[in-house]
Amino acid sequence: MDENLSRGYVQLSKQRASVSSIGGQSSESGQSPSGLNVPHDTCSCIYLGLILAGAGFLLPYNSFIIAVDYYQDRFPDTTIVFDMSLTYICVAFVSVCINNVLVELLSLHTRITVGYVISFLTLLSVALFDVWFELLTRDSAYRVTLVAVGTVALGCTVQQSSFYGYTSMLPMRYTQAVMTGESAAGLLVSANRIVTKALLNDEKVNTMIFFCISVVTVFACFVIFNLIRRTEFARFYENICRTAGKPDDKVGFSNQTVMQEEVEIVDHTTNQGNYGVLVIEHDDQPRHAVSSSSSRHSIADDVRIKSEPWTVRRPTTIWAAIKHGVVLRKRASRTTWPYMMSIAFAYFVTLCLFPGIESEILSCRLGSWMPVVLMAIFNASDFIGKIIASLPYDWPPRRLLACSILRVLLIPLMMMCATPRLGPILNGEGWAMLISLILGVTNGYFGSVPMILASTKVPDEQKELTGNMMTLTYSIGLTTGSVMAYGLDDWLGPRLPHDPCLVNNATLVDLLNGTISSSSFG
Structure with a gap:
């Protein structure tokens, strides 16, 4: 835009609000107060479609993270989960900054399409050349995995930021639909991993099938999005915003x-x-x-x-576009700063613990299933939290910010489930599962509400811009949280052997004291 x-x-404003408040159905006759014929979202098909389409831009990243059991087995005694998370977040942060320039130069639909194409090709390449054919050595595969995650981050983040800009032009509930789609991505990938791991014992085969299902799902999300944007409903609201600032x-x-x-x-x-x-x-x-x-x-x-x-002037150079964009963002941030800080704090706390610290919580009863189960609980509860966020409630900005900051209390609670490694303070799988559930629900809710409300506080011609700004602060929270996770992991102390449950306590004490190295256990 x-x-x-x-x-x-x-x-x-009053007329558009009455149309938007019920998803474009302002009256039984289908007309807005201004006499416009407002298309209906029949059977909420557009809403459901945006949930599925939105799942497409986080599904590739989740595919790497949820396959934690495969990567921990292939790269033992490494920080592979932390490295993948930080790589994704750092590249995502740069990508959001790039997108805030591209928003002035490339069309919204072009940016979203490029994101889908990058995700599809990257996942397909990893599934074929890394998982199935195993063409790379262990060290090379480690680097290639991180490059693949970074490539996915580049495409998906430009796509994600553009998606929020797109749905900001639609009624408010459709922004919530895309955020629900983010959680649906994690839920779908978790279900995919649990089923493939449970049905097939061969890790190479079940991981290959797991990635192939993800590839097909990304393609399906791309098709759904293109069908949605051609509907009369989507074109109606898009044209309202695109012509709002034009003579x-x-x-x-x-x-x-x-x-x-x-x-x-x-x-x-x-x-x-x-x-x-x-x-x-x-x-x-x-x-x-x-x-x-x-x-x-x-x-x-x-x-x-x-x-x-x-x-009426249109920037003709990149520098002019950047300068003009800074002015517009300063103007919009005067209204939206509490929401920007709220979403940054929400994701900072989440990335401090998920997926890195959660993957370090051990269970001799569940073994390699423990991180998979914890991530599935997080993704399911995150999905529930985003659904709850659809309930209408206009949070006072400062109260919303205070609640996001209070989530910091979850960090010491989750750490007590992992430290000390030999005998955590909160011992037993139940504590970790409960805290993971709370982390997920609050992340889903307080990670969605600021994004939903921010677009309602600015005029129509600033909605796409506000969506990009919110994604920028969202990325700042993700980046700082991922960096903080390394410090928390260091606090846990040396890593235990690949299967510490098979090692006697005396050996574990020697390991923690530094007498022997965990590499001795393969």
């Missing part, structure tokens, strides 16, 4: 610089105003005005006018 025409924005060709904009009059038309039934643009020609006679259908009063009675010159 071209944010550069923001000064020609026509804000009919009407029918009103005689013959010069690049014209005079703009901002008018407020008061609805005496509610004592609230709707804003439009009154264009004044050189003879100072009005030729066009945007009026409220609910108003029955003449403009002369209800108008307060403020005049200012309006120059």
Whole structure:
């Protein structure tokens, strides 16, 4: 969306809110208060489709992380899960910054399509050349795995940021649908891994099938998204936002610089105003005005006018686009900063613990199933949390920020499930599962609500921009949390043997004291 025409924005806030509040169905007749024919989302097909389409941009990353048992077996005595997480997050952070430039240069649909293509090709290459044919040595495979994760991060993050920009143009519940799709991605991948691991004992075969299912799912998500964006419903709301800042060709904009009059038309039934643009020609006679259908009063009675010159310019260079983008982001952040900080804190806490610390919690009863089960619990509860986030509640910004910060208490609780490694303070699988469940539910809720509410606090021409900014702060939280996870892992002390349950306690004590190395156990 071209944010550069923001000064020609026509804000009919009350009318659009009444349409958006029920997903585009403002009345039984299917008409908005302004008389527009509003398409219906029949049977919530668009909503469900965006859940599935949104799953596509986090599914590739989850495919690497959820296969934790495979990677821990292939690269024992390494920080492979931490390294994959940090690689993804760091590349994602750079990608978000790049996307905030590309938003001025490339179309939204192009960015989303490129993300899907990169994810599809990367997953397919890993499944064939690394998992099945095993063409690489252990050291080379380690590096290639991290490169693959970084490549996926590049495509998926540009795609993710663009997705939020896209759904910000739709009614509010559709942003929540995409965020639910993020959790659905983790849930689908966890279910995929549990089924393939349970049905097939051959780790190479079940991992190959696992990745192939992920490849097919990404392709299906791509197809669904392209079907959605061609629907009348999606085109209707997209056109509203894309034309919100553009002059009407029918009103005689013959010069690049014209005079703009901002008018407020008061609805005496509610004592609230709707804003439009009154264009004044050189003879100072009005030729066009945007009026409220609910108003029955003449403009002369209800108008307060403020005049200012309006120059329509579009950045022609990257530097001009960056400079213009900074100005727009500073303007939008004055309203959305509590939501930006809330989502950053929410994901900072989550990435401190998931997936790295969770993968380090041991269980002699569950063995290699323990990290898989914990991640499945997290993804399922995260999915539930995002569904709860769809319940309408307008959080006060500062209270929302305070609740996101309170999640920091989960860090010491989860650490007590992992340290000391020989006998954790909170011993037993139940504690870790419970805390993982709480972590997931709160992540789903407090990671979604700020993103949903932020787009409602800005005018239409800033919605896509706000979605990109929220994704930027989201990435900052992910990055700092991933770095912090290394410090928490160091706090846990030396790693135990690949299967510590088969080693006697005396040997484990020697290992922790540094007398012997864990590499001695293969």
